[in-house]
Amino acid sequence: MASPQVRSVEFVGAIGLSTQAPPRDLPQVAIAGRSNVGKSSLLNRLVGRKSIARTSKSPGRTREINFFLVDDRFLLVDLPGYGFAKAPKEVREKWGRLIEGYLGDSPRLLGIVMLIDARRGVTPDDRQMIDYLERLGTPTLFALTKTDKLNRSGRIKAKAALQESLGVDDEQVIETSAQSGEGVASLRESVYALLDAS
Ligand SMILES: Nc1nc2c(ncn2[C@@H]2O[C@H](COP(=O)(O)OP(=O)(O)OP(=O)(O)O)[C@@H](O)[C@H]2O)c(=O)[nH]1
Ligand SMILES: [Mg+2]
Numbered sequence: 001m002a003s004p005q006v007r008s009v010e011f012v013g014a015i016g017l018s019t020q021a022p023p024r025d026l027p028q029v030a031i032a033g034r035s036n037v038g039k040s041s042l043l044n045r046l047v048g049r050k051s052i053a054r055t056s057k058s059p060g061r062t063r064e065i066n067f068f069l070v071d072d073r074f075l076l077v078d079l080p081g082y083g084f085a086k087a088p089k090e091v092r093e094k095w096g097r098l099i100e101g102y103l104g105d106s107p108r109l110l111g112i113v114m115l116i117d118a119r120r121g122v123t124p125d126d127r128q129m130i131d132y133l134e135r136l137g138t139p140t141l142f143a144l145t146k147t148d149k150l151n152r153s154g155r156i157k158a159k160a161a162l163q164e165s166l167g168v169d170d171e172q173v174i175e176t177s178a179q180s181g182e183g184v185a186s187l188r189e190s191v192y193a194l195l196d197a198s
Contacts, residue, residue: 006048008069008071009048009049010069012075019101022065022075022102022106028074028075028106028109028110029074029075030076030111030112030113031079032114032115033126034083035081035082036081037116041055043078045184047070047076052068059081060080060087064080065077066078080095103133103136109138110195110198111138111194113140114133114140114141114143115143117146118147119154121162121165142166143187144175145177146177146178159173174186
């Protein structure tokens with residue numbers, strides 16, 4: 001199958017409070033994960049735009065939920081990261097409410113791409129998020145990020161550890177690098193498959 005191509009992408013709005021609604025009533029796919037795991041970078045790669053979503057070396061870059069309209073068909077959703085220990089407690093709580101409020105109350109959310117840093121593996125924060133997603137029952141794709149930072153044996157280990165920890169099969173985990181572009185086409189295919197299945 002030829003890899004799907006993104007034809008158009010446009011930033012259409014952000015929300016900072018769990019009481020606000022997404023800017024368009026369209027199907028949504030959200031990218032979740034710890035602060036600094038590489039959500040915004042991978043989103044940029046997925047849509048083939050260098051910096052439509054803002055990225056940063058320091059954690060806590062994305063503070064609102066950002067919505068990108070893709071192909072006039074669906075919204076790709078860039079979430080703030082969780083687990084940013086240095087943020088003040090009130091800020092962390094606010095982000096937590098924002099993320100859970102959105103994920104838990106979005107009838108048009110078709111799926112979630114859950115990112116795990118290949119070098120760090122599943123952290124206690126990730127575990128909490130994964131448990132929450134399981135309770136929600138929203139289809140979830142898992143992707144390891146920043147695989148360019150590991151050598152071959154490190155990657156094999158990271159993937160095996162993730163599968164073991166999640167109790168999922170080989171084909172349910174995609175290895176990605178926003179730097180090299182590895183795995184991006186296959187993640188894009190999985191996202192479009194979710195949309196086509198709906
Ligand atoms: N080597 C490498 N660095 C990456 C990769 N993806 C992201 N980074 C770097 O990791 C840092 C964080 O990336 P972001 O995309 O801003 O991470 P985020 O998950 O959106 O972070 P928050 O918005 O703070 O939650 C940046 O310095 C990126 O350049 C990757 O695949 N490989
Ligand atoms: Mg971000």
